[in-house]
Every structure is written in C-alpha cells, then in structure tokens.
Amino acid sequence: MHNAKPLPTYLVQRFQGWKATSYAENSAWYRRLASEGQHPRAMIISCCDSRVHVTSIFGADTGEFFIHRNIANLVPPYKPDGQQHGTSAAVEYAVTALKVAHVIVMGHSSCGGVKGCLDMCSGNAPQLEEKSSFVGRWMDILRPGYDRVVERKPDDMARALEKESVLVSLENLMTFPFVRAAVESQDLSIHGLWHDIGSGSLECYDPKANGYVVV
Template sequence: MTHLPERLLAGYRNFMAGRYSAESDRYRSLAKDGQSPTTMVIACCDSRAAPETIFDAGPGELFVVRNVANLVPPYAPDGQHHGTSAALEFAVQSLKVSSIVVMGHGRCGGIGAALNPSAEPLSPGDFIGKWMGLVAPAAEALSGNLMTAAERQTALERISIRYQVANLRSFPCVKILEGKGRLTLHGAWFDISTGELWVMNPETGDFERPQLK
C-alpha cells in the first residue's frame, strides 16, 4: 500500500535518477548554506503556469509564492492570517531579493470567477469569490464595454497584474527599498497556449514581447 499517488512516486524516482543525481552537490550546498535567491515570483497556483518551468530555474534560484490569480493583498497589519504578505516579508526582509515579479497567465480560472461573480459558489465559504473580490473594481469596470468574453478575460488578467504591483508598493519595506534603488518590481503575463511571455512596461503599463536573442 502506498501513501502517495503512484504518479508522484514515479516522478520522484525520475527526479532522483535524473536532476538530483546531476545537481546533488548544489542541493547539498543549499542545504548547508541556505537559500539566497535574488528574485521573488508571485504566481498563480494554476498547474499549467509553473514559474520554475517557464523560467528554466534550478534549485535555489527563485523564491516563489503561488495563490489563486497571483494576487497581492494590500498592506494590512491587522493581526489576521496573511500568507502572501508573510512570504513577501520574508523575501524582502530576510532573503533580501532584488526583484519581485508578479506573473499572471492566460485562461486564469480566478480571473474568470471575478468576471462572473453571480456564479454559484463552489462551497458555502465561497473562498474564491471572497479572494477575487480584491479585483472586483477592475472587473466591474470591464463589464459594460464592447469586448468579447475572451478579450475581457485577457484584459483583466493584465490589468490585475498592474493592481498587484501597486499593492506591493503599499508595503513600507517594498516602497522604501524601491525608492533606494535596491528593489525592482515587474509584471509579466504568460500565454499557456503559445508559450509567449509578455512583460509589463514599467513606464506605460503596456504589455510587450521581450526581444529574445
């Protein structure tokens, strides 16, 4: 009798025979000396948009926090439970990352829920509905225009990224370090169907394709 799904055990066997075997010295060094990533990525928990895969990152290279629709709640030191805020605090204050990337993606289920707030909740707690309330103002602003449903979805996925970058600046530690030039904030959007990565222009907020040499 196994205590894990067989698919996971098979993947672990491949990991040990492949990547871990090839990078065992690196893993041992990380275990001994600790992690020191320079970049934090705030991404969606969607299984199709894993930052480590998209950016071809090795162990110890990225500090990643994932939640539904890659949201950053505004700074709220109210004594409540704040998982994303805790990860942000650790990345900035302890790991001292030099860049934070908010990465959204196409066909995001959380964004779809925000655009359809009248849908039946998945549970009495309606955790997704309450969580996606963070982007409700932007979703409402898009409800009365002439865009198709697909266009509206993509638009909110990208607009939400701009909102999350703004929310990052509501954290004093982020705002202070950015002002000193010791921390940079970025936005990115990944198209699952084509593999395209679009990067937010920090000056205009527009999303542009980077030049890949």
C-alpha cells in the same frame, strides 16, 4: 491523523527517478543549498494553475527563485490586522529576510480565478458571493481591477482582467511599507508579466507605454 494516505505510486516512481538521475548528478549542489541556505535573486508571484511553470519558462535552477503561488496571482493590500496572511507573509520574508532584488507578478491566459471574478462581479456566480466562499473573498481583491476594465469596455474582458490582475497586485505591493522603502532606495524592482499558455509568449508591463509589450 487517520485520514492521510500513502503517496500515490506514480509519484513515488517519479521521485525515485529524480533521486537516481537529477539529484545524483547534482548532489553536491543540493548539499550546498542545504548547508548554506537559500539566496534567490527574485521572488515570483504566480497563479496556482498547473499549466503555469515559471521555473521551466525561465530555465531556473533550484535555489534561484523564491516562488509563491495563489489563485489568480494576487497580492492583497497591506493589512496588519493580526490575522493569517500567507501571501503577505511570503512578500515580507522575500523582501526583508531574503533581500531579493526583484519581485515579479506573472498572470496568464485562461485564468480560472480571473474568470471566477468576472462572473462574480457580473452577477453570474452567486455562490462566490457567499461569505463562506474562500475563492470569492479572495477574488474581492480584484474588484477594483474589474471596475477599471468595465469602464474601458474591451473586446476580450477576460484577457483584459487577467492583465489587470497583475497591475492590481503591483499597486498593492507598493502599499507594503518595506516594499515601498526598498523600491525607493533602488534595492528592489517590481515587474508585471502576462504569459499566453497556448502561444508561449510573454508580455511585460511597461509604464512608459501604459501597457504590455512583448518580451
């Protein structure tokens, strides 16, 4: 592969700093993780957004979370069509192989993916309507959520759709037979969160309240 380049100097320096400090101080733990494999308690599905750092938010140690990130923290509906499905594969592995106890979907404020969906569905982003747009076709998953938000006519459409993206993903999770079976047997619980980047607050969806409550 002739196009690959050496790692940027600043990343090399950061790695060397980590190896000399954090790794050196916890080398026995890392060797144990390597030899015994991973046993995470929870899977977290979050956005690719660089401002969302779930391990920092929850103070998680290495090996504690099985993390999958994608645009707008979406889970597609169950569709075993023989095609490549990265998110569906991650969910399958977490639930059937790792036997996680929790699957957490976490949305966030100022989500660019959700804004793109809002623009696309409003007719203001024709480039995302193109069949060749990977982002546009991925955001099609959120169209049912957009329709529900439009019916409610909230003052802040973007924020409402950010929170709706979490609910769409939770609904789609339950279309996976192995997820539904694990939930019904009480071996698995699913959770929906929304994080405000600026204030640092966290809200959790509560079915009893039919909305989000502050954690």
